[in-house]
Amino acid sequence: MATLHFPARAAIAGVGIALAAVPLLKLPAFYESFLYLVFHWIVLATSWNILSGYSGYFSFGHGAFFGVGMYTTATLAGQFGMPFLWTLPVAALVAAAFGIGIGAVVFRVGRLRGELFALITLAVTFVVATVVLNTPLDGGQGVNLGGVRLPSIMASPSSTLYVLALALALLTVWIAYEIFHARLGTGLFAIHDDEDVAEVLGVPTFRYKLAALGVSCALAGVAGAIQAMFVSYVTVGETFSIIVPLNVVLMSVLGGTRHWLGPAVGATVITGLLYAFTAGEYAVAGRAAVGLILVVVILFLPDGVLGRFVRSARSRAGKSARAADPPLPASPPAPVASRPAAPGTATRESDAPGDLLLEVRGVAKSFRGVRALDGVDIDVRRGEILGLVGPNGSGKSTLINVVSGHYRSDGGRIAFDGRDLTGAPAHRIAHAGIARTYQIPRPFAHLSVLDNVVLPAMFGRDLLGRGEAEREALIWLEFTGLATKADDLPDALNLHQRKFLELARALASRPQLLLLDEVLSGLTPSEIDGAIHTIRAIRDRGATIVFVEHVMRAVMELTDRIVVLDQGRVIAEGAPADVMGRTEVVTAYLGRPHA
Amino acid sequence: MTLPSATLLAQAVLSGVFIGALYGLLGLGLSLSWGMLRQINLAHFALAFLGAYLTHHLTSVAHWDPLATLLLIVPGFFAFGALLHWVFARFAITPFNSLLVTFGLTVIIESAIQWIWTADPRMLDSAYGHVKFKLGALYVPLPELLTLAFATTLSTATWAALRFTDLGRAMRAAAEDAPTAAAFGVDERRLSLLLSGVSAAFAGVAGLCLALSFTLAPSQVYAWIGVVFAAVMIGGLGNPLGPLVAGIVIGVSESLTMAITAPAWAPLVSFSLLIAVLLARAEKI
Numbered sequence: 001m002a003t004l005h006f007p008a009r010a011a012i013a014g015v016g017i018a019l020a021a022v023p024l025l026k027l028p029a030f031y032e033s034f035l036y037l038v039f040h041w042i043v044l045a046t047s048w049n050i051l052s053g054y055s056g057y058f059s060f061g062h063g064a065f066f067g068v069g070m071y072t073t074a075t076l077a078g079q080f081g082m083p084f085l086w087t088l089p090v091a092a093l094v095a096a097a098f099g100i101g102i103g104a105v106v107f108r109v110g111r112l113r114g115e116l117f118a119l120i121t122l123a124v125t126f127v128v129a130t131v132v133l134n135t136p137l138d139g140g141q142g143v144n145l146g147g148v149r150l151p152s153i154m155a156s157p158s159s160t161l162y163v164l165a166l167a168l169a170l171l172t173v174w175i176a177y178e179i180f181h182a183r184l185g186t187g188l189f190a191i192h193d194d195e196d197v198a199e200v201l202g203v204p205t206f207r208y209k210l211a212a213l214g215v216s217c218a219l220a221g222v223a224g225a226i227q228a229m230f231v232s233y234v235t236v237g238e239t240f241s242i243i244v245p246l247n248v249v250l251m252s253v254l255g256g257t258r259h260w261l262g263p264a265v266g267a268t269v270i271t272g273l274l275y276a277f278t279a280g281e282y283a284v285a286g287r288a289a290v291g292l293i294l295v296v297v298i299l300f301l302p303d304g305v306l307g308r309f310v311r312s313a314r315s316r317a318g319k320s321a322r323a324a325d326p327p328l329p330a331s332p333p334a335p336v337a338s339r340p341a342a343p344g345t346a347t348r349e350s351d352a353p354g355d356l357l358l359e360v361r362g363v364a365k366s367f368r369g370v371r372a373l374d375g376v377d378i379d380v381r382r383g384e385i386l387g388l389v390g391p392n393g394s395g396k397s398t399l400i401n402v403v404s405g406h407y408r409s410d411g412g413r414i415a416f417d418g419r420d421l422t423g424a425p426a427h428r429i430a431h432a433g434i435a436r437t438y439q440i441p442r443p444f445a446h447l448s449v450l451d452n453v454v455l456p457a458m459f460g461r462d463l464l465g466r467g468e469a470e471r472e473a474l475i476w477l478e479f480t481g482l483a484t485k486a487d488d489l490p491d492a493l494n495l496h497q498r499k500f501l502e503l504a505r506a507l508a509s510r511p512q513l514l515l516l517d518e519v520l521s522g523l524t525p526s527e528i529d530g531a532i533h534t535i536r537a538i539r540d541r542g543a544t545i546v547f548v549e550h551v552m553r554a555v556m557e558l559t560d561r562i563v564v565l566d567q568g569r570v571i572a573e574g575a576p577a578d579v580m581g582r583t584e585v586v587t588a589y590l591g592r593p594h595a
Numbered sequence: 596m597t598l599p600s601a602t603l604l605a606q607a608v609l610s611g612v613f614i615g616a617l618y619g620l621l622g623l624g625l626s627l628s629w630g631m632l633r634q635i636n637l638a639h640f641a642l643a644f645l646g647a648y649l650t651h652h653l654t655s656v657a658h659w660d661p662l663a664t665l666l667l668i669v670p671g672f673f674a675f676g677a678l679l680h681w682v683f684a685r686f687a688i689t690p691f692n693s694l695l696v697t698f699g700l701t702v703i704i705e706s707a708i709q710w711i712w713t714a715d716p717r718m719l720d721s722a723y724g725h726v727k728f729k730l731g732a733l734y735v736p737l738p739e740l741l742t743l744a745f746a747t748t749l750s751t752a753t754w755a756a757l758r759f760t761d762l763g764r765a766m767r768a769a770a771e772d773a774p775t776a777a778a779f780g781v782d783e784r785r786l787s788l789l790l791s792g793v794s795a796a797f798a799g800v801a802g803l804c805l806a807l808s809f810t811l812a813p814s815q816v817y818a819w820i821g822v823v824f825a826a827v828m829i830g831g832l833g834n835p836l837g838p839l840v841a842g843i844v845i846g847v848s849e850s851l852t853m854a855i856t857a858p859a860w861a862p863l864v865s866f867s868l869l870i871a872v873l874l875a876r877a878e879k880i
Contacts, residue, residue, distance in 0.1 A: 058691065105874065106874070109873075109874055115635050115690055115691050115694050116873055118691075118694060119824055119828075119869070119873065120869075120870055120873045120874075122820070122821065123821055123824075123825075123866040123869045123870050123873070124866075124870065126821050126862055126866045127862075127863060127866045127867060127870065129862075130859070130860065130862045130863045130866070131863070133859055134857065134859050134860055140859065242817050246698065246702065249695065249698070250699075253695065284706045284709050284710050285706070285710075287702055287705075287706045288702065288703050288706035288707065288710075290699075290702060291698075291699040291700065291701070291702030291703040291706065292699065292703055293699075294695060294696070294698065294699030294702070295696050295699040295700060295703070298688070298692050298695050298696045298699070299682075299686045299688075299696065302692065
């Protein structure tokens with residue numbers, strides 16, 4: 001992937017230089033204003049996509065952020081006489097601050113996603129419009145910017161606006177490109193598929209969403225500032241109309257929201273289409289055509305034009321690139337030994353076994369009055385495999401969820417490696433070195449198997465760069481026998497392979513402590529044998545494991561020590577053979593004998 | 596700021612109730628299709644306006660009685676709603692994509708309205724419009740009274756049908772868990788078509804009420820979205836009485852805002868309510 005960077009950046013720059021020369025050609029004014037509109041919509045659609053396309057938080061409020069920028073310039077330049085160029089950064093700041101303010105509230109509400117997020121952002125647009133309309137910002141009359149002087153960057157005002165819009169469009173596409181390939185982009189795409197899992201794998205989801213929203217709003221704000229001068233007469237009705245959100249959604253969906261260039265392609269196509277219909281009565285037909293295209297695209301091409309093209313191309317490229325790589329060592333434990341030892345992956349001998357790694361004290365968790373965990377104390381020592389068993393509903397999975405930060409505990413204390421992690425957000429727990437698997441596998445559906453494993457390597461304990469993370473991920477795919485599936489989507493895996501993908505994902509974060517939640521359930525006996533072999537291989541390199549399992553054969557074979565939970569309490573603890581024979585354990589599993 | 600007289604405030608409350616009834620009527624179909632079919636039908640508003648324009652056309656050009664237009668509109672819209680759901684089911688549209696598709700559909704219908712009837716605002720001049728009752732010092736116009744009657748009747752009837760009939764129970768079961776309901780012999784697909792058709796027919800009735808009391812313009816299609824969504828969400832998705840009750844609460848608070856401050860501030864009330872409800876109740880929606 002790294003080799004692709006140069007051509008794409010050079011292409012953006014090249015297109016920019018070529019287009020910057022257009023005003024010198026002295027073409028009829030029509031071309032400049034048409035291209036201005038193309039750039040304008042490229043900025044709005046691409047900036048929208050940075051939050052909404054990448055992270056899946058579809059906003060219908062882009063018109064609000066655009067409008068805030070527009071009225072910032074209208075107010076500062078039109079009413080206070082600030083030079084126009086100075087208002088551009090101010091518009092960016094005001095729009096970003098406004099967006100981040102909204103995001104800081106909205107993103108705290110866990111389930112405000114999808115259609116609810118779309119509606120709330122639409123409502124924000126109308127609230128802003130009403131406030132602007134009724135305050136001196138607009139006053140109901142609109143703001144005339146006819147008297148504001150444009151800086152003479154180019155010979156004519158229209159050329160100046162053209163060049164400004166071009167520069168902003170290039171900047172926006174370039175930012176979208178960089179975010180797409182950066183840690184931020186990887187995190188946002190994970191948020192798109194499964195936000196909870198992304199957080200547990202170490203993605204600081206709240207911060208990332210805010211950052212994406214801030215960038216998105218700032219760019220839309222500058223687009224609004226330039227547009228204010230382009231229309232030179234700013235009204236609430238035109239600014240906060242439904243047209244902006246409709247067009248940006250349409251353009252991005254048409255071009256492909258999962259690609260940095262998709263919205264720009266869609267914007268160019270739709271703007272051309274709308275322009276072709278501009279004259280008189282045809283404007284109505286043009287709008288209807290746009291509506292029709294939206295319907296048809298959603299029904300027949302949900303990934304967008306570029307999305308579909310890129311998916312097939314990437315799959316081919318990935319396969320051929322990997323085929324050219326030297327084959328990796330295949331047998332399970334070998335790759336682990338051959339790779340440089342990272343902290344926490346040191347072998348058993350070098351670590352003092354027995355010192356306390358995880359300390360759980362009096363942890364409680366209730367769901368609507370049901371006490372799932374009722375004051376649980378557990379110690380996990382470095383280097384051991386601790387079996388966590390108990391009947392269904394005894395609190396095993398809840399404990400895993402609390403320790404990994406998926407749930408917040410109601411009380412008690414959790415310390416890990418000498419640090420207090422009580423109530424810490426899940427991504428910090430992941431950074432500290434705790435990884436988990438899900439009982440029902442939760443892969444990121446739109447990321448390839450390889451990218452599913454790259455993500456935790458990038459966001460785990462060592463925050464690896466993309467290239468290094470890919471190498472790390474390939475090691476673990478090889479280790480779990482999934483290397484041949486690296487370029488497939490998780491859909492293509494069977495349950496057994498999905499469970500191993502969970503395992504590879506957890507291992508790629510280079511954890512100190514691995515929480516395995518029923519990795520064996522649902523597997524056939526021969527698959528279980530293979531899995532036990534794999535877990536033993538993990539154990540042999542000295543990982544500490546908490547092993548939740550119902551398959552008693554595996555528990556007895558693998559664990560050093562067992563803790564038995566029943567109804568949210570620890571009822572027994574000790575060596576496996578000893579514990580499983582105790583009467584209170586037998587009773588918990590089978591009930592009290594009727595005397 | 597001086598407080599208006601008691602009569603004026605009472606009149607404001609009354610007109611709030613009437614407009615709230617229209618919010619409730621518009622929200623009824625929306626709430627049913629969203630809550631029970633997981634299909635967010637933005638085109639509901641465009642359909643209502645299409646119904647309003649049809650009423651206007653048939654009344655002013657063909658000289659029908661406004662109420663008689665329902666004979667044409669209700670079955671026609673029912674068929675359209677059923678067809679829409681058939682397409683959604685055929686393409687396995689997710690709730691979010693249903694929002695996008697119906698957004699596109701809204702634009703198409705709105706353009707068609709503008710194409711046929713132009714963008715000029717028009718007001719229906721029907722016999723109903725001139726009838727006003729007097730209730731003490733307050734005026735009660737007939738069109739608004741009709742709206743209130745339609746809204747309460749349809750909401751209550753839907754509520755009763757869902758609660759007390761076998762068909763309604765089957766619908767609620769299918770909405771709760773379609774595969775399980777199907778396993779017990781509920782024909783989920785036919786019920787969904789029926790429900791979607793009924794929702795669209797309700798949009799047609801709301802359209803009649805719009806035509807009787809309001810000036811029509813194509814751009815007005817978008818003006819109702821926020822406030823009606825607020826009513827639907829505050830009322831609880833899939834609850835047939837919810838939109839009416841919530842709509843009246845919103846309507847009254849809006850018209851009091853208008854009476855006390857300026858009319859232009861009214862949207863602030865409904866949209867702020869919508870935002871507050873979304874933030875407070877996101878877990879339950």
